Amino acid sequence: MKNIKDRFPIFKSHPDLIYLDNAATTQRVDKVDDLLDEFNRKDNATIHRGVYELSAKATARYEQVRSKVAGFLGSDNPNTIAFTKGTTESINVVAHSFIKKRLRAGDNIVVTVMEHHANFVPWQALCKEMGCELRVASLTPEGSIDTLAFERLVDKKTKMVAITHISNVLGTINPIEQLIETAHAQGAPVLVDAAQGAALYDLDVTKLNYDFLAFSAHKLFGPFGVGILYVNPEYMGDMQPYTLGGGIIQSVSANEVTFQSYPFNLDAGTPNVSGVLGLGAAIDFLNELNRAECISHTHELANRCVVELARVKGIRILGGTQMQRSGIVSFALENIHPHDVSSYLNGDGIAVRAGLHCAQPLHYFMKEPSTIRISFSIYNADNEIDILIDSIKSLKKFWEQ
Ligand SMILES: Cc1ncc(COP(=O)(O)O)c(C=O)c1O
Known part of the structure; x- marks a missing residue:
């Protein structure tokens, strides 16, 4: 962990930067930039169409990343993996390409109140369109899912349970194994939004x-514009194309079209080839890490940050000081708007x-009404918490003058 920061070129350009917005996007590791640079300069070609050498090579490398991602998730079937633009698109794909045709008026979909809009709004819109009910599982005051209340929400009419692995605000790590069991006991498939956990946690x-x-990919120290969707083999045959166009066709005539099967039916248009290869480099980097050590590093930083914040008068920490959290801590400061806090911290x-x-x-x-979010990653260090707390204290002094 000691020299890990050296692997991130952004900190060479901004040596004094204290980057605590890792829940939004992580910084890109050198391996990814190197690969993108090399591909763009030497190997640039699109995939799945050309039979010339450059295109065949790009296709082989793209498909290798599919295998690599499957392996990263413990699957031996590369065709369980589709590439999208991001978590948001992956969730929309499941809503429209899988579940919509299974919904009947009176069915329900279960989410939790801690979902990111990406895992809330698509289900809400679908329920409205199909005459279904969106059931929203509530939380305990400490910010954990109320599992008993959750159990009562899931029934035989539940056609999908969509839950986040880690809350992007509270940092709560949800007991997804237990929630999946509850959903499966009622025959409901489960989508897990792993945007916050996929980099370090075992999924x-x-x-x-x-x-x-x-x-x-951009939360895995990888590039923007690439998302991953894993689909259980049981449901792969039910996945319909999401966007229509070239690249997904088996045959087409004036009146008829047939499509390739999942995951190739989700690759309409020219995909983000370099981005997917960059994702492959990010996964290689993750495989080099001792992920257990990385998790305990980020947890320790978050726990220490909570302790130090709690000492500052007028701070309210979302979920309180006792909850088990990932590397994310959100708080509000009495009488000072979060945007003012963020601008002041930016000055430091x-x-x-x-x-x-x-x-x-x-x-x-x-x-x-709104909060300030601190989110740690593997390259953050203890002394950054000291600087953060000093800056918050000096803001309070300045504000109270
Ligand atoms: C929990 C969670 N889900 C979904 C998303 C959306 O991810 P993306 O913007 O990469 O599609 C985010 C992004 O912050 C997130 O934190």
């Missing part, structure tokens, strides 16, 4: 038995997020 499908998993070279973090239902539930 091996053979242990967790989820049906759909969605995450983004500290990048944090302020606002609603695409989680308005959660903020309503917690009765907080």
Whole structure:
């Protein structure tokens, strides 16, 4: 962990940057930039169409990444993996390409109140369109899913359970194994939004038995514009194309069209070839890490940050000080708007997020109009917490003058 920061070129350009917005996007590791640079300069070609050498090579490398991602999730079937634009698109794909045709008026979909809008709004819109009910599982005051209440929401009419692995605001790590069991007992498939956890936590499908998993390369120290969708083999045959066009066709005439099967039926148009290869390099980097050590590093930073924040008068920490959290801590400061806090911290070279973090239902539930979010990653260090706390204290002094 000691020299890990050296692997991230951004910190060479901004040596004093204290980057605490990792829940929004992580910084890109050198391996990814190197690969993108090399591909763009030497190997640039699109895939699945050309029979010339450059295109064949790009196709082979693209398909190798599919295998690599499957392996990363513990699957030996590369065709369980589709590439999208991001977590958001992966979730929309499942809503429209899989579940929509199974819904009947009176059915329901279960989510939780801690979902990012990406895992809330698509289900809400679908329920409205199809005459179904969106059931929203509530939380305990400490910010954990109320599992008993959740059990009561899932029934034989539940056609999908969509839950986040880790809350992007509270940092709560959900007991997804238990939630999946509850859903499966009622015959409901489960989509796990793994945007916040996929980089470091073990999401091996053979242990967790989820049906759909969605995450983004840009939160894995990889490039923007690439998402991953895992689909359980049981449901692969039910996946319809999401966008129509070239690249997904088996045959087409004036009146008829037939499509390739999943995952190739989700690759309409020219895909983000370089981005997918960059994702492959990011996965190689993740495989080099001692992920257990990385998790304990980020947990320790978050726990220490909570302790130090709690000492500052007028701070409210979402979920309180006792909850088990990942590397994410959100708080509000009495009488000072989160945007003012964030701007002040920016003056000290500290990048944090302020606002609603695409989680308005959660903020309503917690009765907080908006918050400041600190999110740690593997390259953050203890001394950055000292600088953060000093900056918050000096803001308070300045504000109270
Ligand atoms: C929990 C969660 N889900 C979904 C998303 C959406 O990810 P993307 O913007 O990469 O599609 C985010 C992004 O912050 C997130 O934190």
